Amino acid sequence: MVVMAAILAAGAATLWQERQDAWRRAEREAGNLAFALERDIARNFHYLDLSLQGAAAALAQPGLNDAEPEVRQMALFDRAVTAQYLGSILVLDTLGQVREASVQLPVPPLQLADRDYFAAHRAEPDLGLYVSRPYRSRLRQGDASIALSRRLDTPDGRFDGVVMGALRLAYFHDMFSRLDLGRDSAVSFFGTDGRMIVRHPAREDDLGRDLSQAPTVQYMAARQSGSFVGTAVTDGIRRLYAFRQVGELPLVVSVAFSVEQIYAAWWRRALIFGPLLALLCAAVAGLGLVFRREMLRRLAAERALAGLAQRLATLAATDGLTGLANRRQFDEALAEAWRRAEAGQGLALLLVDADCFKAYNDRYGHQEGDRILRAIAAAIGVTAKRAGDVAARYGGEEFAVLLPATGPEAAAHVAEALRRRVHALDLPHADAPAGRVTISIGVAALPPGARAPGAAACLVEAADAALYAAKRQGRDRVALAGALQAA
Incomplete structure (x- = not known):
């Protein structure tokens, strides 16, 4: 062609x-x-x-x-x-x-x-x-x-x-x-x-x-x-x-x-040269069509294999219940985000936990418990919607949200918006202190320009400690970890 x-x-x-x-x-x-x-x-x-x-x-x-x-x-x-x-x-x-x-x-x-x-x-x-x-x-x-x-x-x-x-x-x-x-x-x-x-x-x-x-x-x-x-x-x-x-x-x-x-003389030459050119192009086009047909067959087979591989890769990286990234995908995203944070770009982590979730399952059943997890995941997806944000199911009723290039105050603001959004769902929970489904959030952040104190695990540990602090303080709240210290 x-x-x-x-x-x-x-x-x-x-x-x-x-x-x-x-x-x-x-x-x-x-x-x-x-x-x-x-x-x-x-x-x-x-x-x-x-x-x-x-x-x-x-x-x-x-x-x-x-x-x-x-x-x-x-x-x-x-x-x-x-x-x-x-x-x-x-x-x-x-x-x-x-x-x-x-x-x-x-x-x-x-x-x-x-x-x-x-x-x-x-x-x-x-x-x-x-x-x-x-x-x-x-x-x-x-x-x-x-x-x-x-x-x-x-x-x-x-x-x-x-x-x-x-x-x-x-x-x-x-x-x-x-x-x-x-x-x-x-x-x-x-x-x-x-x-x-x-x-x-x-x-x-x-x-x-x-x-x-x-x-x-x-x-x-x-x-x-x-x-x-x-x-x-x-x-x-x-x-x-x-x-x-x-x-x-x-x-x-x-x-x-x-x-x-x-243009009379030009038209006479064009009427001779044009058909000859058309015949030559027709011959080339015939060969091209044969070649194209074979290539399309091969490309169709390759696309089918590529599509299957993509679906498998998506399934491997996605949590089946909530549609968010799974734990494996979160670990890879955290490692990549931490490398950028080490270069001074900053990084924040939110650890989110559904309050009194075991009691909810015992009272309302696992089907309703799954519905609550999907509702929380949807709220996270609406809140953390920047191009670089990563939301994942961390395990059980816990979720993790990575916010690149975000300082502690901005991360706490995002966390509070998420908490309010879940609170506004007004999902009944008889065994929760608020009488409805709530979440607790622990926030840890490495501000942009700050020196990374070590491995990414320190960020997770800080966010986890802040989450437990929110639980101890009565749930349905956001707790911010202290500044990460350089090694």
């Missing part, structure tokens, strides 16, 4: 490690892809922003408005770095009318005051570079695009229009489509406001779709970068997401691998 458990543990550990490795590889690949895409997008946005800044700087040159349209276009846009998929660079006046364009002459009569970037720059002087929501271009027959824009100001800081550059979304589609991500995986590019810009694989309703309430989008929009596992609200597929914010812009690019696809 140990061999089978070891095989199962090793096989399970191997499969688990492979599963973890598959996840780490996917996590690493998704993170690297997100980083590469973010770098590429940020670089192209930077190039386009340089074009916007160049056009804004050229507009500030004196005499530009008096030049011919071709000269103005060359002055405004000849320093522009043309990014792939660049649509057009336009300069809008304070009313949103196109006043300069990089794509054609004469300047097209377009009014773009309704675009979100125009309204944003007009409202916020310090907005800086602004990335618009996706829109359909009016210059390119509805081509899907986004705009990067900057505000133009007069020398005294008043709003003087907007310079914007359009970037076709085909740039993102072509870049994302070159990635081999596997089934049910996706790449997304969206704003931190939850507005979808591009998704691959693409769907008809992706452009500008509001996903601000999606938990996955909320998680990514609130962080610079990271990875996590989430379920997409668009299709309900559980994916591993790796994401990064694009530079300092409120844009996020994410790569999402299907969790099912990540």
